[in-house]
Amino acid sequence: MSVPETSLVIPIYNELDNITPLFAALDAALQGLDFEVILVDDGSLDGTGEALDAGAARLGERYKVIHLQRNFGQTAAMQAGIDAARGEVIVTLDGDLQNDPGDVPMLVKALREQDMDVVAGWRKNRQDGLWLRKIPSRAANWLIGRLTGVRLHDYGCTLKAYRASVLKAIRLYGEMHRFIPAWLATQTYTNRIVEVPVRHHPRVAGKSKYGISRTSRVFVDLLFVKFFMRFNQRPMHFFGTLGLSFLVLGLLILGYLFGLKLFTGASIGGRPMLLIGILGVIAGIQWLSTGLVGEMLSRIYYESQGKKSYVVRRTVHLEPAERGA
8 A cells, every 4th residue: 555645543442332433434534635544442441442443444454453452541552553654644633533533634734735743623612521621621721831832722632633754753651642742842843833723522422531630640741841841952951050059059058157167166066057058068969960860861862762853854955957057
């Protein structure tokens, strides 16, 4: 089969009742597109895997099913699909039919015509509960945009189109799928990331895999994303600044106490400031040491995998006759 222009990646876990209508929606929506569909069964236990195999066999070679050994989570399933994708454009969406496959051509068209690297879906008329889904989501979206500089209305919408060369330059771990646009800001400019309104449908079958309990994990993941975006190639700038601050503070306190003892003979052994000064020096040395270790790990990360500290967008080569024109 020839290399397709567009790859759809759909992670799925225990969605048996949605599989048949999902295939029908995909078949209707993708008419006229040069596409492949990669369905990743994330260790489903309800017969979803068998239903995916049957549907893919019925619709032909454009549909591919990847079965994971167990339930690794949405991020890992999405990464498995991205690794297998061959298209120049990669579109991700959920398999619960709340995302509408009919919006896929619109996202692909926007990415190509506007020459963007990411076109994110925005569930402007979201069909979810107000208190447990909408309000926490709005708060999370505001916080993520504030900290990362990539301001989107709807980070939680899986329906997004990516330029494959940019998306494949990063690796997803943990539960980082919700932060992909912010993650990609380490590879491209934020003005090459846009969002467009997409349709959103209420869930009619199966059970939601999301809940309010994920809020704390989102916040912890966000701290890591923020750190990685700013300091992944220069961790010493972060740890070194902290280390020097603590070290200078500790030395100033100890210097003051030393001068006090030397010139006035005052007793300093029982003063809390002595303990604070010593702790400041120790903490400063520890932060500086952590920065040095971080620098070494950063170099190991890039050099052991042959990774580059830059991403080439395109190369223009002129023939000799064109150079003189």
